[in-house]
Amino acid sequence: MEMGSANQERGCHFCRWLKADCEKLRCTVMEFRHTAKKLAKDDPRRIVHSMKVGLAITLVSLYYYFEPLYEGFGVSAMWAVLTVVVVFEYSVGATLGKGVNRVVATTLAGLLGVGAHRIAILSGEKGEPIVLGLFVFLLAAIFTYLRFFPKLKARYDYGLMIFILTFSLVSVSAYREDEVIDMANKRMSTILTGTSAAAIMCFLICPVWAGRDLHDLTAINLEKLGNFLEEFGVEYFKTSGDGMSDEKKAFMEEFKTVINSKNSEDTLVNFANWEPRHGRFRYRHPWSQYQKIGNLARHCASTIEALNGYLHAEIQATEVVKSRFEGICMKMSTESGKALKELSSAINTMTQPPSSTKSHLEASKSAARDLNSTPGASLCEDNEFSEVIPVATVASLLVDVLQCTEKIAESVLELASLARFKSAVDAKMATNRKPNLARQGALIRRCLSKGAEHVVMIEGLSSPSLPKYKDPPSLSTVQQSGE
DSSP, X not given: OHHHHHHHHHHHHHHHHHHHHHHHHHHHHHHHHHHHHHHHHHOTHHHHHHHHHHHHHHHHTHHHHSHHHHHHHGGGGHHHHHHHHHHOOSSHHHHHHHHHHHHHHHHHHHHHHHHHHHHXXXXXXXXXXXXXXXXXXXXXXXXXXXXXXXXXHHHHHHHHHHHHHHHHHHHHHTTTOSOHHHHHHHHXXXXXXXXXXXXXXXXXXXXXXXXXXXHHHHHHHHHHHXXXXXXXXXXXXXXXXXXXXXXXXXXXXXXXXXXXOHHHHHHHHHHHTTOOOBTTBOTTOOHHHHHHHHHHHHHHHHHHHHHHHHHSOSSOOOHHHHXXXXXXXXXXXXXXXXXXXXHHHHHHHTBOOOHHHHHHHHHHHHHHXXXXXXXXXXXXXXXXXXXXXXXXXXXXXXXXXXXXXXXHHHHHHHHHHHXXXXXXXXXXXXXXXXXXXXXXXXXXXXXXXXXXXXXXXOTTOSSOOSOOOSSOOOHHHHHHHHO
C-alpha cells in the first residue's frame, strides 16, 4: 500500500510539473506571437526587409545549385552567401556602407596579402614563415589601433575588421596554397557578387532610406516637446483636484523618448551619409545639422522632464501664489509649444519656418519679461517660502525652455538654408500649378464647339496647346488635330 501511494504521489507530482511546463510554454508562444504582431504593426517594412533578405540569399545560392557556376568557383561560392547575410542591412545607407567597406577592404587586403606572400618567398624556405608572421603582426596591430579613432570607427570600423581578417587569411593560407592568386580572385568575385545582390535588392525593392527616417525622427521629436508644453500650463494651474487620465499622461510623457534618441540619431546620420540622392534629399544633404537640432532637443527635453516632476510633486504652491504666475507661465509654455510644433511642421514639409513662429517666440519672451514686474517680495511676506519656491522654479524652467526653443529655431532656419527648403508660399503655388488634365480637356472641347477663333491659355502651360480655327472645325479636323 505504501509503495502504491508513493507511486501515485510521484505520478501526481509529474502531472503537475508537466501541466506547469505546458502552461509556461503556452505563455511563451503567446508572448512571442504578441511581440511579432506588434513589431509588424509598428513598422510593416520589417516584413518586406525579411523577404528581401530571403530572396537575395536564394539568388546567390545559385552558385551551388548550377553545376557550371559551382565548377568555376567551387567552395568559394559560399562567400557570396556569407556576404549577403553579413552585408544586407535594414536601410539602403547601412547596406551600401557595409558593402563598400567589405569590397574595398577585401580588395586591398587581398592585394597586400599576395604581395606579402611574394616578398616572403624571396627570403627562402626557412625565412618565409617568419616574414609572413611579421607582416601579419604589423598590419593586424596597426589596423586594430586605427579602429580606436572615433571618426574611423564611426564609418569604417567594419572595413578595418574585414581588412585584418582577409589579409590574415590570404597571407597565412598562401604558405600552404600554391595558387594563391586564383584563390584570392575567386573569393573577391563571390564577395563582389554577394555585395551587388544585397545592394540591388535593398535599393530596388521597397528601399528604406536612413536619411528619411532621420528627417522624420527630428520632426517628431520637436512635435513631442511642443505637445507637452501646450498641455503643461493647463494641467499645472488647473484648480480642480482631478488627476490626469492615463491616456493624457502617456501623451504628455512622450517627450521622454527624445532624451534617449542620441544613439538612434548618430546611427542614422552615419548611414545617411552613405546614401545617394533620393526624393527631396540632395547629394551632400546637411545631415550633421540634424544632430545639432537633436542635441538641442534633448537639452530641452531634460528641462521639460524637470517641469514634469512638478506636476506630481508632493509640495505644491497655494492657489493664491499660482494665480500670480498663471498668466505668465501659461503664455510662455503655450507659445513655446506652438513655436516648436510649427518648426516640426516646417521640417516635415521641408519648407521655411513661417513668420508666425517668430511671433510665438516674441510673445513668449514678452511674458518672460513680465516676470520682472511680479511682486516676489510681497509674495514671500504673505506666504510660506516653501509655497512660493515650486511655482517660481517652474517659471525659471520655462524661461530655460524658451531660450532653448530660440536656439532650436535658429538651427532649423540654418537647416532650411543649407538644404534649400522652399518657402511656404512657393510650395503652395507649386501645388496649385499642377495641371488638371481632365479640366483642360473639358475647356478644349467647349472652346472648339463655339465656332469662333479661340486661343486657349491654361495656367501652368508655357504656350497655347491648340491650333487656331477661323471657321467652325469639322469633326474630321478635330480628330486630326487631336491625333
